[in-house]
Amino acid sequence: MEDPPPTLLKSSLRPVNLPPSCERPLLERFLRAEAMAMYSVKSAQADVPAHALGFLKRHEEEEQVHLREFEKLTGIAAREKVVLPRLPRQWHALAVHLYGYEALGLEFAKLLASIRPDLAHILADEETHVAFFEREIAKILSPGRGPANGAREYARAWIRRVPRTIEKYLQGEELAPHRDGLKALVLGAIERRFISAGLLPRASSGSHE
Numbered sequence: 001m002e003d004p005p006p007t008l009l010k011s012s013l014r015p016v017n018l019p020p021s022c023e024r025p026l027l028e029r030f031l032r033a034e035a036m037a038m039y040s041v042k043s044a045q046a047d048v049p050a051h052a053l054g055f056l057k058r059h060e061e062e063e064q065v066h067l068r069e070f071e072k073l074t075g076i077a078a079r080e081k082v083v084l085p086r087l088p089r090q091w092h093a094l095a096v097h098l099y100g101y102e103a104l105g106l107e108f109a110k111l112l113a114s115i116r117p118d119l120a121h122i123l124a125d126e127e128t129h130v131a132f133f134e135r136e137i138a139k140i141l142s143p144g145r146g147p148a149n150g151a152r153e154y155a156r157a158w159i160r161r162v163p164r165t166i167e168k169y170l171q172g173e174e175l176a177p178h179r180d181g182l183k184a185l186v187l188g189a190i191e192r193r194f195i196s197a198g199l200l201p202r203a204s205s206g207s208h209e
Contacts, residue, residue, distance in 0.1 A: 022175055022178065024174070027073050030070055033104075035079065037063050037105060038060060040085055041056050042084060043085050066122060092140050092151040095151070103130055104162065104190060105126050105129075109123040130193075152199055152200070159190070159200065162187065163183070166187055167183065
């Protein structure tokens with residue numbers, strides 16, 4: 001039986017008034033983000049439940065395709081990782097971790113697609129990845145499930161760290177005039193998604209600013 005469609009926030013491509021000069025820095029940052037995502041998904045496969053393993057294997061293959069596409073667009077070769085990143089071993093924390101970074105990737109995919117509509121297929125893949133983890137989070141937070149508190153605790157810690165990650169991806173003189181607005185846009189979207197998923201209380205909105 002297939003999982004029901006996600007009932008949480010439905011992402012949409014919102015218009016962002018970024019000039020063409022922002023295209024190159026966004027492509028370069030997306031290259032790094034896709035490399036990080038690919039290695040994270042690869043590392044995660046050692047500790048996921050059986051039902052999630054097939055999805056993550058397909059996810060890794062899709063990230064490899066994206067990575068090669070961005071290498072071709074930028075002319076930059078992604079750095080090979082000899083050692084895979086260390087990730088949480090418990091599924092309730094790992095799911096939140098991957099969900100958060102997929103949500104971050106989705107927001108940057110929206111920015112990129114606003115300048116390069118021909119890359120909308122990247123956005124569609126990111127939507128699929130986020131939807132999978134939304135369903136997993138919903139299962140983890142189901143009434144009577146022990147890991148729910150642990151998932152929420154991990155989410156609170158993760159959301160406190162993500163502003164620094166966003167700032168790192170918004171470096172560069174081309175993005176400087178737009179940095180504050182983009183940071184608020186991306187961070188707000190991720191926080192609303194966490195709130196809608198039940199990982200954060202609604203009263204926390206803006207509390208980490």
